[in-house]
Amino acid sequence: MVNPRNSSQIRRSNIQTLLASIRQNGPISKRDLQKLTGLSWGAVSSLTGLLHESGYVVYTGKQITNMGRKPSELDINPDDHYLIGVDLNLSGICGVVTDMKGRIVREWLRLFARNEYDCIMETLFSLLDEILHEVFPHKHIIGIGLAVQGFVDIENGLSTYFPHVQHWKDVPLRRILEQRYGYPTLLMHDPHCIMVAERAFGNSFMRIAQNAVMIRLDNGIGMSLMANGQLYLGANGKSGEFGHIPIDPDGPLCSCGNRGCLDEYVSGNGLVRRFIELVNQGRETSADIDSIGNTGYKTLGAAGLNGDSLCLELFRQMGEYLGLSLSILFNMFNPDLVVLYGDLTAYRSLFTDAIEKQLASHVYAGIPVKLDYSELGRNAAAQGVALLVSNQAIEELDLGEGEAVAAEGQRPGEVTRYGNAVDVRD
Numbered sequence: 001m002v003n004p005r006n007s008s009q010i011r012r013s014n015i016q017t018l019l020a021s022i023r024q025n026g027p028i029s030k031r032d033l034q035k036l037t038g039l040s041w042g043a044v045s046s047l048t049g050l051l052h053e054s055g056y057v058v059y060t061g062k063q064i065t066n067m068g069r070k071p072s073e074l075d076i077n078p079d080d081h082y083l084i085g086v087d088l089n090l091s092g093i094c095g096v097v098t099d100m101k102g103r104i105v106r107e108w109l110r111l112f113a114r115n116e117y118d119c120i121m122e123t124l125f126s127l128l129d130e131i132l133h134e135v136f137p138h139k140h141i142i143g144i145g146l147a148v149q150g151f152v153d154i155e156n157g158l159s160t161y162f163p164h165v166q167h168w169k170d171v172p173l174r175r176i177l178e179q180r181y182g183y184p185t186l187l188m189h190d191p192h193c194i195m196v197a198e199r200a201f202g203n204s205f206m207r208i209a210q211n212a213v214m215i216r217l218d219n220g221i222g223m224s225l226m227a228n229g230q231l232y233l234g235a236n237g238k239s240g241e242f243g244h245i246p247i248d249p250d251g252p253l254c255s256c257g258n259r260g261c262l263d264e265y266v267s268g269n270g271l272v273r274r275f276i277e278l279v280n281q282g283r284e285t286s287a288d289i290d291s292i293g294n295t296g297y298k299t300l301g302a303a304g305l306n307g308d309s310l311c312l313e314l315f316r317q318m319g320e321y322l323g324l325s326l327s328i329l330f331n332m333f334n335p336d337l338v339v340l341y342g343d344l345t346a347y348r349s350l351f352t353d354a355i356e357k358q359l360a361s362h363v364y365a366g367i368p369v370k371l372d373y374s375e376l377g378r379n380a381a382a383q384g385v386a387l388l389v390s391n392q393a394i395e396e397l398d399l400g401e402g403e404a405v406a407a408e409g410q411r412p413g414e415v416t417r418y419g420n421a422v423d424v425r426d
């Protein structure tokens with residue numbers, strides 16, 4: 001006799017397997033789903049029917065062919081069961097709403113008036129209020145993902161430290177958002193979210209790579225490591241603090257409190273710091289010094305592209321530091337590739353030769369050196385964290401016994417806690 005508890009667990013697990021397979025392979029026929037999952041025809045038919053009734057999947061591909069009517073194929077519903085992904089970054093907040101496949105339905109970009117706790121939180125709330133109450137009040141929202149800069153305590157949902165923002169310590173972002181909106185919320189360090197997006201939507205090599213490093217270059221520098229197809233988070237989720245490896249113990253003070261971190265040399269803020277230092281020492285430049293307060297390293301990049309010798313020198317030096325540091329990563333991890341992402345890469349022509357020179361000199365013989373620039377846009381971290389929430393939602397999916405139970409948007413106090421998302425979609 002079948003144990004009813006086991007039978008309901010098996011049924012639940014089969015539904016999750018089918019939804020994951022449709023998400024990854026859709027549009028896909030039921031026959032192919034059966035081959036892929038090894039489930040019985042009866043199980044595939046009834047459970048995909050349930051997923052369809054619940055609005056998770058839709059039928060597509062109903063063309064008439066010479067052989068008759070082509071079997072309907074199943075795919076993720078692009079019109080409902082949405083996820084919200086937010087990239088909380090010093091250069092602004094990028095928000096996206098995606099379907100369960102990670103396809104972007106709509107996108108927002110908000111800038112902060114000031115880098116202060118109150119201002120950042122108000123901007124975040126106003127974005128989420130707009131998404132949930134004005135733009136998508138009648139859709140099923142599955143959850144909210146937050147990609148956050150600085151140190152993130154993934155397990156407890158805390159943003160421990162946000163660089164260059166005063167009075168920001170151990171902010172319980174997950175609890176704040178779950179109490180305010182009632183949706184399960186996931187916090188993740190932003191470079192890991194970009195890695196997830198690269199894996200799903202990046203170039204063809206990135207999609208099949210098993211071991212990769214992703215570096216985010218912007219005002220600061222961030223890193224994510226993927227090993228054997230999984231995000232490598234480390235002992236307590238703090239892996240990838242590449243920007244805080246010490247370069248010079250007597251170097252400038254870093255926002256983390258230490259001296260001479262890589263972040264002070266290889267980042268937009270580092271470029272600006274060094275530029276001001278040299279101009280104060282009397283170096284000549286054609287860069288528009290007055291605009292640096294507003295546009296930061298972009299002013300230096302523009303001047304470099306116009307041939308300003310000081311800015312050319314600064315970007316070349318940054319490339320040398322980055323190339324040296326990357327050679328350590330290549331030698332230690334032997335990745336299939338390293339991907340560089342972020343707004344600072346718009347000026348890659350000013351530093352890529354310097355990186356390659358260092359790699360050619362310092363990477364150990366026989367270790368392949370593959371360095372790519374990301375093809376993803378500004379929304380990659382937001383899209384990646386939405387995909388992580390989608391992964392977790394599938395792992396937690398329970399359509400109940402018998403008939404379909406439509407997943408109503410949850411109200412405050414009914415939050416389902418997701419586990420710590422670490423899987424990179426294969």
Ligand SMILES: [Zn+2]
Nearest residue numbers: 244254256261
């Ligand atoms: Zn540091």
